[in-house]
Amino acid sequence: MHQRLELLITLHDLDLMIAEIEEAGEQEAELGFAAPDMVELWANREEVSAEIDQPTLRHYEKLRERYGRPVVPVTRGICHGCFTALPTGRAAAHAGNESLINCENCGRFLYWLT
Numbered sequence: 232m233h234q235r236l237e238l239l240i241t242l243h244d245l246d247l248m249i250a251e252i253e254e255a256g257e258q259e260a261e262l263g264f265a266a267p268d269m270v271e272l273w274a275n276r277e278e279v280s281a282e283i284d285q286p287t288l289r290h291y292e293k294l295r296e297r298y299g300r301p302v303v304p305v306t307r308g309i310c311h312g313c314f315t316a317l318p319t320g321r322a323a324a325h326a327g328n329e330s331l332i333n334c335e336n337c338g339r340f341l342y343w344l345t
């Protein structure tokens with residue numbers, strides 16, 4: 232898989248984990264529990280995002296603000312962010328996940344599930 236895509240998916244996973252813990256943490260805070268592993272997750276996030284080029288990272292952050300999940304899979308030529316069918320030629324050409332592709336409709340980063 233393309234390295235930048237792999238980094239984006241890793242970043243995306245970290246962001247989802249952080250969001251989940253933050254959400255759970257708000258409830259647990261009332262019960263007196265500390266949020267677990269947040270420091271480590273943030274450190275990981277820093278590390279991963281440092282390896283992604285600035286324009287891609289900016290686009291990612293913009294999408295994250297808008298949608299929450301900026302990286303989505305494609306199956307049967309359908310974007311799982313907006314459920315729009317992608318042009319078949321485009322999908323076929325990039326089915327190897329060789330480069331970063333954005334959905335023409337919603338703009339999310341796409342990866343092809345094999």
Ligand SMILES: [Zn+2]
Nearest residue numbers: 310313334337
């Ligand atoms: Zn889309």
